[in-house]
Amino acid sequence: MYTVKEAARRTGLTEHAIRFYTDKGLVPSVQRDEHNVRMFDEQSIDWLYGIRCLKQSGMSIETMKTYVDLCLEGEATVARRSAIMLELKQQAIAELEEANRRIAHLEEKTALYEAILEQRSLDTTNPGTWERLRKFHGDVFYAPAPVSGQGSSSELKKIKS
Amino acid sequence: MYTVKEAARRTGLTEHAIRFYTDKGLVPSVQRDEHNVRMFDEQSIDWLYGIRCLKQSGMSIETMKTYVDLCLEGEATVARRSAIMLELKQQAIAELEEANRRIAHLEEKTALYEAILEQRSLDTTNPGTWERLRKFHGDVFYAPAPVSGQGSSSELKKIKS
DNA sequence: GGCTTGCCTTCGTGTTACACGAAGGTCTTA
DNA sequence: TAAGACCTTCGTGTAACACGAAGGCAAGCC
Numbered sequence: 001m002y003t004v005k006e007a008a009r010r011t012g013l014t015e016h017a018i019r020f021y022t023d024k025g026l027v028p029s030v031q032r033d034e035h036n037v038r039m040f041d042e043q044s045i046d047w048l049y050g051i052r053c054l055k056q057s058g059m060s061i062e063t064m065k066t067y068v069d070l071c072l073e074g075e076a077t078v079a080r081r082s083a084i085m086l087e088l089k090q091q092a093i094a095e096l097e098e099a100n101r102r103i104a105h106l107e108e109k110t111a112l113y114e115a116i117l118e119q120r121s122l123d124t125t126n127p128g129t130w131e132r133l134r135k136f137h138g139d140v141f142y143a144p145a146p147v148s149g150q151g152s153s154s155e156l157k158k159i160k161s
Numbered sequence: 162m163y164t165v166k167e168a169a170r171r172t173g174l175t176e177h178a179i180r181f182y183t184d185k186g187l188v189p190s191v192q193r194d195e196h197n198v199r200m201f202d203e204q205s206i207d208w209l210y211g212i213r214c215l216k217q218s219g220m221s222i223e224t225m226k227t228y229v230d231l232c233l234e235g236e237a238t239v240a241r242r243s244a245i246m247l248e249l250k251q252q253a254i255a256e257l258e259e260a261n262r263r264i265a266h267l268e269e270k271t272a273l274y275e276a277i278l279e280q281r282s283l284d285t286t287n288p289g290t291w292e293r294l295r296k297f298h299g300d301v302f303y304a305p306a307p308v309s310g311q312g313s314s315s316e317l318k319k320i321k322s
Numbered sequence: 323g324g325c326t327t328g329c330c331t332t333c334g335t336g337t338t339a340c341a342c343g344a345a346g347g348t349c350t351t352a
Numbered sequence: 353t354a355a356g357a358c359c360t361t362c363g364t365g366t367a368a369c370a371c372g373a374a375g376g377c378a379a380g381c382c
Contacts, residue, residue: 017339056262058263110243125239175369181369196330331374342364343365346362348357351355
């Protein structure tokens with residue numbers, strides 16, 4: 001039987017996290033001794049490993065609770081658990097796509113900054129100067145179509161050089 | 162000049178978010194009228210668009226504040242702003258890799274579940290039953306090395322097939 | 323004048339998954 | 353008997369808002 005500290009050492013989780021998980025009911029086999037101290041047996045350690053794994057998969061605590069409860073019900077719930085994992089995978093794929101969009105977006109911006117630094121372009125990344133720039137290329141900074149264009153300035157050429 | 166509601170309509174942000182951003186100092190050009198009501202001019206709308214864009218890039222509010230302040234200082238800060246964007250891109254790339262890891266991980270799990278559902282494998286996804294399974298293949302569920310290794314994974318081939 | 327409607331304000335709580343510290347209890351050891 | 357090490361619970365803080373409450377203000381309507 002292990003204390004929180006030992007369980008932390010064995011699982012790689014922090015003591016705080018382990019208390020948090022046990023309090024959330026994610027470690028069904030955990031017991032308390034006569035001084036109300038959490039005691040972990042091998043099965044509890046297994047559960048903690050499982051939790052850590054689910055966390056790595058991006059599962060929320062709430063879903064973990066559902067998942068754990070389904071596990072306790074036994075093999076009859078395999079299909080439902082499978083569905084949870086599939087949904088999680090869909091979510092991960094969505095995050096992947098989001099990350100890809102961000103990178104593409106940031107790629108543009110960093111390229112733009114590079115151009116500015118090399119004096120090849122105007123500074124369109126500062127919203128404070130858009131009024132001056134709007135009529136030329138006011139939509140480099142942000143992805144969707146910006147405000148309806150008005151505003152003018154002729155000192156731009158000076159910067160362009 | 163626009164109210165919060167109109168600014169929300171024009172920028173696609175919620176009214177709550179707009180109040181939040183203005184209170185954080187991310188919209189330097191915003192004013193208040195005689196009744197303490199926020200008033201947005203075209204430049205304020207530009208700033209809001211910029212904020213929305215930065216948010217889409219995954220930038221934190223704190224960093225946005227830094228970024229906005231740098232913008233206000235003018236073109237002398239282009240290099241520092243560029244550095245912020247580069248860092249953000251690195252972060253996005255890291256998130257991308259994390260998402261890829263998750264998907265690979267979940268791919269295994271969903272495949273395993275499929276195998277279980279097709280009666281081709283034991284249920285190794287339930288930590289509550291690992292005691293029974295540990296001697297067979299206790300490390301399918303979680304990614305890193307599990308409990309101090311006893312048990313072999315020689316039965317894995319049967320599942321993989 | 324008074325009421326309703328609609329917009330605005332500030333303030334305060336809830337969210338997620340813990341991190342962190344405080345205050346206090348218990349056991350062991352010097 | 354006191355220190356040290358460990359545990360407990362409780363409470364606050366985090367990020368980026370969402371949401372609702374309570375209240376102010378102006379305009380329109382009867």
